[in-house]
Amino acid sequence: MPWEMWGVWSLTICLLIVGIIGSVVPFLPGPLLIFAAGIIHTVLRPESGMSTWGFVILSLLLVLSYVLDFVSGAMGARWFGASRWGIAGVFIGGIVGMFFAPFGLILGPLIGGAAFELIFAKKRLHPAAKSAWGSLLGTGVGLVLRLIVAVAMVATFFLDALVW
Template sequence: MEYILLIIGFICMITGIIGSFLPILPGPPISWLGILLLYLTPEVKTNYWILGITLFIALSIVILDYIIPAKGTKRFGGSKYGIWGTNIGLIVGLLTPIPFGFLIGPFIGALVGELLFDKKDHNRALKAATGSLIGFLASTFMKFVVSIIYLGLFIMIIWKNSEAFF
């Protein structure tokens, strides 16, 4: 049974890393699930501090993942129209079968939202859309780093308990 938990936990780790780039999958929470499955094996002594801290970080990242692109839009001079456009564009970009729709969608959504707000100021609309893209990339990088750290923690725990597993 422990080997099944190890394999499923490792699959969760890889899925979490992939989920860092695909907004439809919550990367860090899936990676955290892999750590939880590792601690459910009888060979690994449960460390509630590690589980609690990593859960808190994973949930914080999920919340920040929605806030950062909108804040990026606002920081670069965007209005509420641009922020709404970013969020709507992200959803449309995910559902549209075009390559990199999850990157193009928020950018175009913020651009369209800002142009609806002020049709004459194209520079400000482009600047806000760029802020949306930068915010999205920052949030993706943050999720990727956390998922990689969780993978390292997963491997470290397995290594530490390697005599029990192998």
């Protein structure tokens, strides 16, 4: 096996591992790194790269991972009785929280949901806190689902690049 191939595979595997870690650690765009690993590997080693269908599946999983990120907190809040205002607060808090990572990624949706429930939906503290707790639980479930999608992305890469 030529040395160049070892280098390409080493880079690819490092990106895949960091991508898996990044699917649960703030600041690391995990699924995007996994997608990049597929592209880089295919460009550097076309004979052992991915097919068009592999990239289509990888792209769909990438989009799914980001949809899960944005929707999970709002769905959890809704499950625990949040109003439309509370869900809007979760979304806005999530966007603002991205600028204050890593703690803002957790606290942003939580504070945004509670604040919007208290200020705009005119809810009392207990129902507002309950919907904010739902946002936190939804975000946790979303994190687990994102990890599952990241593992599916890695499996897609290996199945497509090595098997087909």
